[in-house]
Amino acid sequence: MAATFSPPRLLPSGDSAMTVEYSRSIDDDANQAVLALDRALTDADIDGVTESVPTYRSLLVHYDPGKIGYDALGEKLLALASQPAPPTAKTRRWRVPVAYGGEHGIDLEDVAKALNTTPDDIVARHVAGDYRVAMIGFTPGWSYLSGLDKSLQMSRRQNPRLLTPAGTIAIGGIQTGIQCLAGPSGWHLLGRTAVRTYQLHRNPIFLTEPGDRVTFFAVDHKTFAEQDKAAEAGEIIAEQVSA
Amino acid sequence: MSRLIVASIGPASSVQDGGRPGSQRYGLTPSGAMDRLALAAANCLVGNALFAAGIEIGPFGASFTARDGAVRVAIAGAPRNADIGGRPAAFESSVTLKDGETLTLGFARGGAFSYLAIEGAIKGEAVFGSLAVNARAGLGSPYPRPLQAGDEFAVDAASGAPERRIELPKAVSGPIRVVLGPQDDEFDDENKALFLNSDWKISATSDRMGYRLEGPAIKHLHGHNIVSDGTVNGSIQVPGNGAPIVLMMDRGTSGGYPKIATVITSDFGRFAQTSAGTPFRFKAISMAEAQDEARRFAGLLRSLPDRLRSSDTVALNIEALQDANVAGHAVNAIDAATWHGHASGEIAEDSP
Numbered sequence: 001m002a003a004t005f006s007p008p009r010l011l012p013s014g015d016s017a018m019t020v021e022y023s024r025s026i027d028d029d030a031n032q033a034v035l036a037l038d039r040a041l042t043d044a045d046i047d048g049v050t051e052s053v054p055t056y057r058s059l060l061v062h063y064d065p066g067k068i069g070y071d072a073l074g075e076k077l078l079a080l081a082s083q084p085a086p087p088t089a090k091t092r093r094w095r096v097p098v099a100y101g102g103e104h105g106i107d108l109e110d111v112a113k114a115l116n117t118t119p120d121d122i123v124a125r126h127v128a129g130d131y132r133v134a135m136i137g138f139t140p141g142w143s144y145l146s147g148l149d150k151s152l153q154m155s156r157r158q159n160p161r162l163l164t165p166a167g168t169i170a171i172g173g174i175q176t177g178i179q180c181l182a183g184p185s186g187w188h189l190l191g192r193t194a195v196r197t198y199q200l201h202r203n204p205i206f207l208t209e210p211g212d213r214v215t216f217f218a219v220d221h222k223t224f225a226e227q228d229k230a231a232e233a234g235e236i237i238a239e240q241v242s243a
Numbered sequence: 244m245s246r247l248i249v250a251s252i253g254p255a256s257s258v259q260d261g262g263r264p265g266s267q268r269y270g271l272t273p274s275g276a277m278d279r280l281a282l283a284a285a286n287c288l289v290g291n292a293l294f295a296a297g298i299e300i301g302p303f304g305a306s307f308t309a310r311d312g313a314v315r316v317a318i319a320g321a322p323r324n325a326d327i328g329g330r331p332a333a334f335e336s337s338v339t340l341k342d343g344e345t346l347t348l349g350f351a352r353g354g355a356f357s358y359l360a361i362e363g364a365i366k367g368e369a370v371f372g373s374l375a376v377n378a379r380a381g382l383g384s385p386y387p388r389p390l391q392a393g394d395e396f397a398v399d400a401a402s403g404a405p406e407r408r409i410e411l412p413k414a415v416s417g418p419i420r421v422v423l424g425p426q427d428d429e430f431d432d433e434n435k436a437l438f439l440n441s442d443w444k445i446s447a448t449s450d451r452m453g454y455r456l457e458g459p460a461i462k463h464l465h466g467h468n469i470v471s472d473g474t475v476n477g478s479i480q481v482p483g484n485g486a487p488i489v490l491m492m493d494r495g496t497s498g499g500y501p502k503i504a505t506v507i508t509s510d511f512g513r514f515a516q517t518s519a520g521t522p523f524r525f526k527a528i529s530m531a532e533a534q535d536e537a538r539r540f541a542g543l544l545r546s547l548p549d550r551l552r553s554s555d556t557v558a559l560n561i562e563a564l565q566d567a568n569v570a571g572h573a574v575n576a577i578d579a580a581t582w583h584g585h586a587s588g589e590i591a592e593d594s595p
Contacts, residue, residue, distance in 0.1 A: 011425035014505030015533035017475045019425040026470050053267045053473040055497055060473025062264070065508075065534040066541050137471060137497030140271045140380045144471075181379065198269065200370060200381065206269040 008033070008058075008081055010074045015065050020077055021058040026174060028146055030057045031134045035211045036085030037077070043086055046076055054210045055135045056144070093213040095239040096178065098169050099224035100126075100191035107188040111171070114154060123218055125149045126169075126190060131176065131214040136206075141180030141198030143208045148176045160186030167192045167228075169216065178208070191218075194227035195238040202234045245312035245401070247361060249394040250345055253303025255450065257389045258365055259358075259492075261294025263373035263382075267473070267496045274375040274382070274492050277356050277451065278512035280544065281320030284409050285360035287547040288317035288337040290402075295364035296374040298390065300357045302518075306347040307359065309340035313401035315362035316340065319409070321354025321516055336408040336554055337362075339401045354516040363399030377493060406554035409547065418526035419514045421479065421504035422533045426469065429501035430481075434461050438487070438503055442522040449519065451493040460485030463501055471499040477506030477514070491515065507533040509540035 011019040020037060023030035038054045041061065048067030053060040063073055100123045101108040112119045131145035148171060156172045161184060168179040172187030179185060180197040197207045219227070231237045259282065262275020276282035276299055283293035317337040318325060325332040325348050332338045332346060340346055351357060367374045367384030376383030386394055427435060438461055446455040467483040478490040480500040489506060490498070504527065506514050517523055
């Protein structure tokens, strides 16, 4: 994938990080190239590289300028990007239960109206999707998923909400996502999951990785309440299925 | 064991250390001290690891009381009046609080954050190697939130080691240096010049997540919505209203506004210490220069243990006193805080 993609641009992000940019828009091919470069960088184990942060369209590489300079690291990254992508480690798949609508998905009816259909139809289209974790960002565990049905794509809310609940499953633009912690969001709220993509005092603390596959299935609100208790106690709740 | 009680404390005060890098790919921001040099200097004075957990004290006053034994501490960072039961306590020096004594710190006089290091460091349950408070993520130990009066720390009893002071190089002044990018091409030359040639002030609504800047509106070439990409400490993003926000230690790990420039590592702490309302400028430098500065800054941190001096010469630091007095300020020979700021020209507006 990386091999067929035009060379990325190197952009300075201060003196200790560099952005390797594949695209300026949300682009599935670019995201695949980003994730491939991320794997290649991990395998290459370059002295001085401290961590990398994949996003939809770029890989942010943090490094220690006391160990490697901008130009030397840039050359190494471009060389990695020009090589065939290393094989993907076994892709993990998660089945994530969602309580759609009602108090847990306060925008479901409005989304259905806006798209001239029924709430059940919106849910059916949302659970039919085969999603990939394109990036995790903003707050811990916030998993941005690519692969949203084109018919569900709609622009974000005019007025973002300052507080949306932990576990919110929402759609915004051409993306859907799992929001782990309560916080602001301008997306349309379809439901909630008990799955914690980030939870302290659980092993693992972070559940999802960029590149993981995700599907959703609907559960009723009573099941959500039970799962939420179990999740609070440290259960993972999401079902892992082998790829 | 002794205890250190937070007798009083203002907002924006929390336990901080070197932070928890390494999990930004999961959306976890590293957090950590806003002024790493000041935390490291304070830790060094009491024999701790440079980035051990200490107390980051916001702009308001604070007081701490030793209980069940003596507690040895050191203060560095934004200068303030400091006393122990009425006798002045020197800044950038270690001091020992006897059982029952209270260290009282005034408002920050210039700057925003001071650091209290405790001999033996703050103890708690580390997550990803750090005790740093990140309130949004529920992280931080022993308190996963800003500190409040009544909080207390179980700490080592004072060792009785001789008190020390630390000789830091004179604070750098002048514009805050930046490297342009990663999205400086989202701005035309006129707006880049406006960014670099205008006076800016930090808004009072700033916090550990971001410093909002007041000044002219910076216009984008192609609108303000870009697709989110990764952020770093010191990323300067420009949202739709044109008022830049400099991302600080509790930033989101990704952001969707164009980033015109990035504050260099060696100027980040100095920038974090800029008082709200004090005018300053940015200056763009080359990557090579910025990386030289970053290496120099790392060297300065490494040199801290060599900068420790015996404490009994504090009152006789003639060079520093002369330096400060030349500028026409009266300084207190035994309170380093009164001359450090003047000598460096950093105190812009003193308290009344």
